[in-house]
Amino acid sequence: MTPVRNGRHLYNEVPTGFPEPGKTTIQDDSQTIELENVPLNGGILVKTLVVSIDPYMRGRMRDPSVKSYSPPYVIGEPLNNFGVGKVLRSETPKFKSGDHIYGILLFQEYNVVKDLAEFRLLENKEGLPWTVYVGVCGMPGQTAYYAWKEWSAAQKGEVAFVTAAAGPVGATVVQLAKADGCKVIASAGSDEKVAFVSSLGADAAFNYKTTNTSKVLQMEGPINIYWDNVGGETLEAAIEAAQPVSRFIECGMISQYNTKTPYPVKNITSIVSKQLRIYGFLVFSMHGKYREQFYAEMPRRVASGEIKYQEDIVRGLDKVGEAILDVQTGRNKGKKVIIVADD
Template sequence: MAPVRNAKVLFNQPLAGLPEPGKTTIYDTSNIIDLDMVPLNGGVLVKVLSISVEPLTAGLMMGPNKPASIPFPSYQEGQPTFSFGVGKVLRSENEGFQKGDYVVSPVLEHAEYTIPTDLNFLQKIVPEPGLPPSVYIGAAGMPGQTAFYGWKEYSKAKKGETLFVSTAAGPVGSMVLQLAKREGMKVIASAGTDEKVKLAKSLGADVAFNYKTTSIEEVLQKEGPIDVYWDNVSGSTLDAALGNAALHARFIGCGFISQLVDRTGNGVNMKNLANIVMRGINVSGFLANDAFLLEHWEKEFNDTIPKLLAKGELKYIEDRTMGLEHVTVGLAEVMAGKSMGKKIVVVSEE
């Protein structure tokens, strides 16, 4: 077979505000690859199918200003960007992988083809019948695991209690919403557009509102107090939740998109921090790759969630964009709150 193009997205300069194609990143189409002859040196050749666009990517683009809370190295200028992705093995010189295997990795290059340098990050998957491989970087992958692990470990949910979940139309928030309803909880959900509010309601939210046009405090005062708060944003939304928390409420923090978009803290006056003490609020923050959480919940997740998704008992939403060249635009949409569900960039349909 003749050599073919191997386009890549290269990191160009540290992020300032929202990412811009041609400035923050460069879409490079100059590379070619011989799929039959390229040396693998004991590794595997992967055709990239879909890649995940997520807020964490923005943190990796900040260079020396990367928040210390992000435990991954920044992107390197002139090198390919990367994120969670799913692909298909075209060739293998490693006994752990065979041609035709589907694989996922948290550090899959934003490229059309790649030879992963560290196979420890590469995981083989067998998609549940009826589930496209892309779901394994969404509801059946890291976002779903984030929701499931955090919920199981920290929510201590009880039937009849009240949950408030922010970014309820996102990949994590939408799963949390559904898990809470399966526990028999009342769910208050916030989202950034009327369309996303409709989505939250369709997933079972008892109360759903647009936080850009409706007062968070007024909704929580009316519909609370909150027994569990799932925080994807931090900032003023977190403060409003603290102000309307029940005694011994559980707050679960897994995201802080408001700080990635505006790291100055301007306009955020945290008035209710004392309630953590005064109301005995239990605050837990986590990452889905925590070894403790993996040990306790990974098997149950893998045994149950993909099957529930395939049966339609849990719903997933993919915001699919076609073409590797749109990765940076996709990230800007996520950061600006314009995506719906899990943002996926489809590199190849197989």
Template sequence: MAPARNARVLFNEIPSGYPIPGKTTVYDDSQTIDIDGVPLNGGFLIKVLVLSIDPYLRGRMRDPSIKSYSIAYTIGAPLDNFGVGVVLRSESDELKVGDHVYGYYPFQEYVVYEDIAALRLARVLKNEEGLPWSVYVGVCGLPGHTVHHGWMEFAKQKEGDVVFVTTGAGPVGLQVISRAHYTFDSPRLLQDGTDVAFNYKKTIDVLMKEGPIDIMACACFIECGMISAYNNADDYAMKNLPLIFTKSLTLYDFTVMDFHHKYADQGG
């Protein structure tokens, strides 16, 4: 068989604001791979099927000297994140041809691994329900894990509690809505189980006239990200910080990997 294309998405330069495709990242299709003949050395060859593009990746597009909870991308190397791949060839006892594997993949079409430990956070997917593989980077992937872990650890909800979700238009917010309720526009959110929904881009004048949301005393905040600030050149200063103690507020913050091992047997 003739060599196959092994295209990649490479990290090209550190952005100062929003990432720009073709500048911050570049598509490179110059590499090829001999699918039938590439040495496996006791490992296995995987074809990457789907990849997760999550907001936290923006934080990895930084100077490596800046320390953070996630590893900085290397200029000239492929991006990487969670995804699903299928085993095309195997010399390993751990995986067989046809296995679909969830794990941490580079953004490229084919990858050879020496063993399953080299594929971080790997697990074989049974998918007895016949779901699209993209589901495993969505509701059954990082967004779903974020909702599940945060809700199980911190929600402490009871019947009658009001949950305000920002934003209900994203994969994490939609799953919080479905978990909080017992049943881009507001009618869709109402179908997904929201009691009250609004499109802030269309009704911002109402919010301005009505004033800020009055936070109830003893309210609980579960913070899993600050997406609206990820591309800002300057940090956003927190306003009304004294409300934390004057209203006895509770603030929880976490990253999904804080609880990965605790919920690993639940697909997390």
């Protein structure tokens, strides 16, 4: 059989500020693969359908000497992240040809995967689009669902402030908070995003680029729960607006990822005086407690329309660099997904 192209998107150099398409990462279409003969050594051959573009990927674009929770990307190698693939050939009883799987895939058109421990079979009885399984029914949805359940301690009538509320994590949190009877204040970075967030039920959605966050919190707060996706000045405003014994769920701090001069939060002593409870977390530490519950519940709630989502879909691995930059700058409109191939 003729070899076919196995296009890849490679990590090329460590960025200092924002990642640059074509410089930080580059497309490489020089490799080929023989789909019928490539040795699997007990693994599977996967056709990549969807890969996810997430904010945390910026943290993997670092000097490998810097330790962090996720391994750094390796220069000259393909990027990798959560994706959905279709099994073309299998040498393991765990998956069979035609199955759809979810796990960390290399950013290339075809993957031979041997270590299958972290891969999950997607039954998708609900017939959802595969892209959803890297968004509201994948890692971002898990992030929202696990941590809200674990730490929000939400009481009916409490006020939750959700940042980056148009993103896949924030939008899910907004809906979970509303389902728990909270008043929701929600920030996003464009009027279009704000409209989406309002459509999810947020009580006070605002564009933080044109409206002062502290003033909104003063008017609509004080708050009991803060869902932090952004850090920096917004975290400071949330501390200022926090009621005693507020819960701060620290999911991310994207305002601080692309700068060398961190914002100096000036009211840290309020952590004591306001008795704040601050929970930094990474979703993968919480799979053991919540994953099965999540998969039993979330695809059903999404399919029924109870939980809404918004996607920003781009076709082709060569668009990865631009997509990563979009997510870091907030130009994306909903969950950024790359469709690599049709099913």
